[in-house]
Amino acid sequence: MATTTAAVTLSSDLMQDTLSVSTETTLMKAGTTADGLDQVRMGYNKVPTGTSFDLLDATAAGADKASKVLISNDTTDETYYITIVIDAKEIGRLYAGDWMFIPWNQDDATHDLEVTAFGGTNTISWWCWHEGETLPTSAD
Amino acid sequence: MATTTATITINSTDLLSDELSLSTTATLTAAGNSTGLTDVSGLARKTVAGAHGQYTLFDGSDYTADKAHKLYLKNISTTASEFFLVTVNAEDVGRLYAGDWALIPWSAHDNDCDIKIDPSANDMTLEYMLFIDE
Numbered sequence: 001m002a003t004t005t006a007a008v009t010l011s012s013d014l015m016q017d018t019l020s021v022s023t024e025t026t027l028m029k030a031g032t033t034a035d036g037l038d039q040v041r042m043g044y045n046k047v048p049t050g051t052s053f054d055l056l057d058a059t060a061a062g063a064d065k066a067s068k069v070l071i072s073n074d075t076t077d078e079t080y081y082i083t084i085v086i087d088a089k090e091i092g093r094l095y096a097g098d099w100m101f102i103p104w105n106q107d108d109a110t111h112d113l114e115v116t117a118f119g120g121t122n123t124i125s126w127w128c129w130h131e132g133e134t135l136p137t138s139a140d
Numbered sequence: 141m142a143t144t145t146a147t148i149t150i151n152s153t154d155l156l157s158d159e160l161s162l163s164t165t166a167t168l169t170a171a172g173n174s175t176g177l178t179d180v181s182g183l184a185r186k187t188v189a190g191a192h193g194q195y196t197l198f199d200g201s202d203y204t205a206d207k208a209h210k211l212y213l214k215n216i217s218t219t220a221s222e223f224f225l226v227t228v229n230a231e232d233v234g235r236l237y238a239g240d241w242a243l244i245p246w247s248a249h250d251n252d253c254d255i256k257i258d259p260s261a262n263d264m265t266l267e268y269m270l271f272i273d274e
Binding site for chain 1: 143166168234237241
């Protein structure tokens with residue numbers, strides 16, 4: 001079984017005492033501790049303004065699974081951001097330097113994960129850990 | 141200025157033929173500038189007891205719209221089949237299975253942009269913390 005671990009540490013001085021939270025998980029297939037997510041898609045893209053793009057297309061194989069998505073906005077201009085949209089609903093804004101790590105349930109064919117850039121061309125790197133995907137048969 | 145950092149580290153020695161190791165750190169700042177976020181909900185736990193159902197964790201109308209809020213979630217269940225379905229603005233984001241965590245950007249885009257959790261079983265517990273962009 002593939003073993004992929006994801007750890008996070010959150011640290012802050014915004015309270016009088018130090019805030020520090022750390023945890024780690026192993027990326028497992030849905031509902032099991034016996035088998036890890038064994039497929040990954042990844043990319044590095046320039047995202048121009050003015051158009052919404054499907055970063056990740058939902059597929060039936062991803063329905064009700066435990067897919068995980070990491071997106072890092074590698075842009076350096078603090079006023080630039082991308083919106084994260086799932087099935088036409090805005091979830092949040094990923095500003096320059098931010099990253100996100102979310103579960104992604106492709107519960108229907110329209111459940112694509114979309115990005116739109118604002119401020120200027122944003123540069124993002126991304127990974128999606130998933131299971132069950134088979135490559136589409138070539139049409140030509 | 142408060143400084144809050146979030147670091148993610150991902151490792152795998154056997155997912156690919158070569159070792160996978162990546163790490164990145166973000167300093168959590170307000171929308172469109174480099175000022176650190178100054179408000180946090182505090183680390184909290186919610187157990188959805190009894191007959192399980194969808195629960196509103198954060199109401200979009202309570203937070204400033206189109207900001208750079210960040211939400212940390214962790215499902216502390218140890219039963220592999222148990223998950224929280226996380227929704228934003230009534231749209232499924234994903235299933236957070238036992239032991240899984242997430243860091244989700246949240247723009248509180250409009251009053252309907254609530255964050256809700258729906259546990260798959262009774263008496264499941266979620267840990268959460270919201271870093272708030274005023």
